[in-house]
Amino acid sequence: MAKSEAISWFRIQEMFRFQAFHMYGIIGTAVVLGVAGVSLIKKFKIRDYHGNPIVFHPKDKSITRYLLGGSVFGLGWALSGACPGPMVVNIGYGYFSMAIVFFFALVGTYLYGLIRHKLPH
Amino acid sequence: MTDIIIQTWSWWFSGAMIAAIMFFLLFFGQSFGFSSNLRTICAASGLGKQVKFFDFNWRSQIWNLVFLIGAILGGLIARQYLSTDSPIQISQETIRDLGILGFAAPESLQPKELFSWEALSSVKGFLVLALGGLMVGFGSRYAGGCTSGHAISGLSDLQIPSLLAVVGFFVGGLVMTFLIFPLIF
Numbered sequence: 020m021a022k023s024e025a026i027s028w029f030r031i032q033e034m035f036r037f038q039a040f041h042m043y044g045i046i047g048t049a050v051v052l053g054v055a056g057v058s059l060i061k062k063f064k065i066r067d068y069h070g071n072p073i074v075f076h077p078k079d080k081s082i083t084r085y086l087l088g089g090s091v092f093g094l095g096w097a098l099s100g101a102c103p104g105p106m107v108v109n110i111g112y113g114y115f116s117m118a119i120v121f122f123f124a125l126v127g128t129y130l131y132g133l134i135r136h137k138l139p140h
Numbered sequence: 141m142t143d144i145i146i147q148t149w150s151w152w153f154s155g156a157m158i159a160a161i162m163f164f165l166l167f168f169g170q171s172f173g174f175s176s177n178l179r180t181i182c183a184a185s186g187l188g189k190q191v192k193f194f195d196f197n198w199r200s201q202i203w204n205l206v207f208l209i210g211a212i213l214g215g216l217i218a219r220q221y222l223s224t225d226s227p228i229q230i231s232q233e234t235i236r237d238l239g240i241l242g243f244a245a246p247e248s249l250q251p252k253e254l255f256s257w258e259a260l261s262s263v264k265g266f267l268v269l270a271l272g273g274l275m276v277g278f279g280s281r282y283a284g285g286c287t288s289g290h291a292i293s294g295l296s297d298l299q300i301p302s303l304l305a306v307v308g309f310f311v312g313g314l315v316m317t318f319l320i321f322p323l324i325f
Contacts, residue, residue: 021152021214021215021218021219021222021249022148022149022154022218022222023149023151023153023154024147024148024249024277025154025273026142026169026215026249027228027246027249027250028250028251028254028255029230029234029238029246029249029250029251030188030228030230031229031252031313032230032234032238032280032317033231033234034228034313035310035313035314035316035317036233036234036237036317038231038233038234038237039230039231039234040151040249041151042151043151044150044151044155045151045154045155045158046155046258046291046292047155048151048152048154048155048156048158048159049155049156049162049292049296050159050295050296051289052155052159052307053159053162053292053293053296054295054296054298055299056162056163056296057296057297057298058158060166062281066323067166067167067168067169067199068146068167068168068169068195068227069169071169072168073167073169073262075297076171077299077303078284078285078294078302079284079301080301080314081301082156082204082304083282084158084282084283084284084310085284085301085304085305085307085308086305086307086311087282087283087291087308088278088279088280088281088282088283088284088305088306089279089283089304089305089306089307089308089309089311089312090279090308090309090310090312090315091278091279091283091308091312091313092250092253092274092275092276092279092280092282092283092286092305092308092309092310092312093182093279093308093309093310093313093314093316094263094275094279094312094313094314094316094320095271095274095275095276095277095278095279095312095317096276096287096309096313097312097313097316097317097321098268098271098272098275098316099155099268099269099272099273099276100248100250100254101173101272101273101276102173102174102276102286102287102288103177103276103277103280103286104174104211104286104287105214105271105289106180106185106276107208107211107215108211108215108218109215109249109250110212110215111211111212111213111214111215111216111217111218111231111323112215112216112218112249113215113216113219113288114249114250114255116256116257116259116260116269117230117255118256118271119260119269119270119273120269120270120272120276121268121273122273122275122322123269123270123271123272123274123277124178124274124276124277124280125155125178125181125182125197125271125277126273126277127273127274127276127277127278127281128175128176128178128182128195128280128281129182129187129191129277130274130278130280131193131277131278131282132187132191132192132193132231132281133181133193133203133279133319135193135282138282138321
């Protein structure tokens with residue numbers, strides 16, 4: 020992540036402004052290979068190393084929670100320039116301000132847990 | 141050979157590595173989704189006593205916390221041993237657009253206007269980081285996943301909910317970039 024600059028706020032801005040292919044290339048490559056691999060796993064019923072079948076859990080059916088939750092996530096992603104994984108990579112990289120972002124991501128998660136029964140899902 | 145590792149990695153190599161990580165986790169009976177760690181940490185902090193959402197067997201998720209530690213170490217290694225410290229090469233249009241908002245052209249990976257100690261110690265700088273984190277944490281759990289869980293794992297399994305979540309990511313991202321940034325920067 021760090022070496023392809025996917026943890027950079029600048030790269031996320033470039034992505035949301037549609038001014039470079041870089042981030043789309045990273046995510047696109049991962050998804051294309053992912054789709055191919057997942058369909059192979061399903062087709063050949065590949066098992067994991069414990070010998071258990073690899074199962075894919077379908078996510079709960081809903082529209083509201085994905086669009087609303089996704090939008091809130093998107094607002095935060097564009098503002099801080101990092102999703103949860105890259106936050107901690109940044110901390111390792113020496114951007115200690117990201118620890119603040121990460122801490123507040125924990126607070127945000129807690130807040131969701133606190134009021135989730137009041138939210139439309 | 142080391143040159144290839146030290147210079148910036150191409151998008152296709154990085155993308156392939158991300159897919160490889162997902163398959164590695166699937167092969168070991170897990171799944172690729174990073175933001176679950178936030179819930180796990182809340183649970184491990186004992187918040188399950190107050191809020192039911194955090195009352196689950198978080199110890200079953202320790203593997204993912206190990207992944208988190210690995211991600212921190214990965215950042216450290218990238219910095220210490222693999223970095224060139226050259227400014228990142230983003231598009232000229234982005235540099236120009238961000239310049240209008242008051243951001244200098246990149247000198248390193250992150251803008252000093254947001255991530256330096258000076259920025260952090262100002263009220264506005266602190267609020268930007270805090271609100272950004274808050275929305276990422278809240279939104280990822282509300283949507284049931286983040287970039288790794290939805291955009292990579294979910295789309296790889298051709299799941300409609302994940303596609304909706306990714307649409308949401310972009311709705312939020314575009315609103316922030318084009319409507320809110322001009323108001324706050």
